[in-house]
Amino acid sequence: MTLRVGRTTAAMTAGAAALAVLTPATAFAAEEPSLQAHQRQQLRWERCSEDQPAALECTTVKVPLDYGDPGGRTIGIAVSRIKAGSTAKRHGVLVMNPGGPGAPGLTMPAGMEPLLPAEVRERFDLVGFDPRGVGRSSPVNCGLTADEQGLHHPYAAGTFGQDVARAGNVADKCWSKAGDLLPHMTTRNTARDMDAVRAALGERTISYLGHSFGTYLGAVYTQLFPRRADRFVLDSALDPALVWRGVLRGTTEAAELAFTRWTRWAAAHDATYRLGSTPEAVRAAFWDLIGQADRTPIALEGQLFDGNAIRAQYPVFVQVETATAFVAALKASTAGAPAAPGTTAPDTSTPAAADTPAVDTVDMDNVVSAAWAVMCGDAGWPRDPEQYRRDAVRDRAARPLAGDLGANIQPCAFWKSAPREPATTVDNNVKALIVQNEWDPQTPLAMAKGMRRALHGARMVTVTGGEGHGVLVTGRPSCADGDVTRYLTTGRLPAADRTCG
Template identity: 50%
Template sequence: MRTRPPPPATAPRSPTPWPRPPSPPTTTPPPAPPASAWPSSAAAARSPPPAPCPAGSRPSWRRPSAAIPSSPPRPSSSSRPRPFPPPKPPTTSTSCWRPSAPDRPGRPRAHPRTPVPLAVRPRDHARPSHHPVDGGELRLIGFDPRGVGRSTPVTCGLEPEEENWLRPYKEATFDKDVAWAHDVARKCREKSGATLKHITTRNTARDMDLLRAVLGEKKVSYFGYSYGTYLGAVYTQMFPGRADRFVLDSAVDPARAWRGMIQWWAEGAEPAFDRWTEWAAARSERYGLGDTPKKVDRTFWDLVQRADEKPIEMDGEKYTGDDVRGMMRGAVFSVKEGTELVVELKKAAAGEPASAKRLPAPAGTTRPAADADVPSDNGTAGFWTVVCNDNSAAWSRDPESYRRDAIEDKGRYPLFGDFASSVKPCAFWDRSAEPATVVNNEVGSLVVQNEWDSQTPLPSGQALHADLKGSKILTVLGGEGHGVYPSGNACADGGVEDYLTTGKLPAKDVTCEATAGSNGDARENRKRDVLPGAPLPQRSPDRF
């Protein structure tokens, strides 16, 4: 069993950004074989027309209720997606959002559903708006990105077991994993055909600009979470003169799209694990995991070894050491959640009563699409389609290179390194139709980032901030969870709302401190697998 190095005596308040890889190549070679797909979202629909809202009210989002049958005009040659059999146009939803731009009431805001619905009602306990509101209204526009939901949903015809994609490296099963990756690529190509290569972030950015044109607006404002931050960044690069107020919450580093972002899950888990050992050690009398970080570390890895030798049983389920590592990767970003996981596993291993209800889903598991009109594997199919199509140059065509990377990264990042670096369907995907987008511009935007984010670690947000040279970054120190706004944190929420309602970025980068309440909300959202403010689950675990 590998012993992890002892963690530092104190966890840093502001982690130093990890080394960033060189920018992806901007040229792409000819085609090779394929794989499977990405972002999940419920179908968009239309709510009643926006109505005036009471003065002083906060943003009020409504879930859509009926599909829009309209067919938008063809885009100009500068923004038209590359030719292919035309898919159904993205469906949209409108809803009243009271805070309007003081200089122009009624300005629309485009809001892609990537991968969460954007026209939803905030939680009932949401606090009042921090801002007085002028007359007028804003329209929130949500849409299913191409390939997702009801916007020509892609499918690979995958069985549930084929959707389990985060696979730990084992010498005995690696050849099977390679065969799985090859089969997923082949099935996606066969099922979705010629449409497949046109499902890319760049084309979705063109679709966004088409929506802007249909609305008759010169500029569009935008709020994107997770993958939506990359889409927003790509839009600013392709259409810099048409971007107004852009909020990018829990940000993707464009230079690491996409293999590098998945690998960052492993890199980011290590400092989070060290922070967790310190937290649990300081509460050893309550949790009994060890009174020093080193002892807490040993307790965890002893559990992993025990589960490798004999799976731990709980509520009729068996958990291997790989299951334990995979679950801990996401849980450890919340010190309380990580502690609860280890406590329950420790009790079960000792034959004591324990509950699997406190455990997260094993790494790589998925949920089927909620909409009956959408293929059940659309979330996974859409994921791979974007991840592989956006930048095929990031993915080696040599399966043995994945074996080497998985072995090396399991040593460097023992919690999750082999999961992140082992073979994926993109190794057998067709070459990208366009070069990867290099983001480097002066467009103004607000990057919003928690310090302890399991999917897009803090250095990822810092990297996007560096690429968007006109941006400011709002960092929540001690903030846990993937997705910041709205969290009930007056500093963070106020900073976002100030920018959206006035259009003025802060004069310098902003640092907020997390509160017990905002981190508590993040834990509850993670248990339901939602982003802030969303009352329904919208994405599978282990997605951007």
């Protein structure tokens, strides 16, 4: 899951369900006349903005706010494209989503174009969009303070009342500001919007590149519209069965595995970093540092870190060298020594702190507000605060690094209405290619394996030793690049799941 985009920068009716199995040629012919009107739009394309490449064009596609009432209120979905490099070789459109939920994607084609090989660029129009509730697509803004925008809050018995009040206040603010929109801000409706965009573009099918949350969005699309899904690449995948509270708790479970691996690496490099010559010594040094920071916050690069603030950096432990330099700098600071040149605190203020496709400068209030709208609208959450308390205590005991951060109470406990549709069960044979780093802090390998179990026709390529959140979208060379290029250009998946180094 991604709530940040780059460093500058988220029950179908019976008739609609039947549409999901129709062929692209007949799908819209069977829809209600009011929905047909939405797909017969005349799109007006123009340059997106002066600070974006001239090749990036934008338009707006009108969609129903409520797909159960297609003749009712409409909203606009902001859509962008960069046309395929070759008219003769053009295969279709490659729709993109950078993650979230809550991340804007309108400029993603411009960000991804230089990262894609020429043979892919010449075959596809690269298409981006701001999902409903985000950016230029009827944005949801709850007016949240910086504290309320934080996803992770550590559990303590003495502050749990404040956590409950904060979560309730976020829910109240969102419903006060955008109560007419919130019931319709779901992944399933965003997938329906994608299909409306497909129709408005005059395409029979779409290909797709989704990162992080975008993998779940892509999977939901394959479930609703299996015959309109062409070549789907899912980079750093969520487990659809865990949406959404299970995702938050699952990342902290994976953090313990990454932390253990990190202690081994730091011990092997004790001559450089002086954190301990054995994994046990490194672990003890880290928790001693946490204790010191709880007594007296540690200053590093103009920031103060108490123990909880250090624990909140848990995603960095998948990147062993960066994590070791960070912890060593904190330790040096307690002794009054300056940090090594170039040492900075890792940017993990939101769940995806790095390795995401740079697409736009974002309004963080909108990003977080839209994220809660989707996460609370997709699936039911516990309503009893005491359950969150019990889970936070239990998870912290089992996973000391960050267990409570994923289990503590969230605004969904106080959402004003239950989800209008059940969480989407992904279980189909649509072909897709899943690419995954072995060490991913936000969508861990176990989650990607869950996605693979749900998509029976898919193949998965695991980058052994790969660190960070994102394979293709980061632009770093990877052993999975050839598989992605081959699949997008020919439609051929690997013969079997594979790992590469």
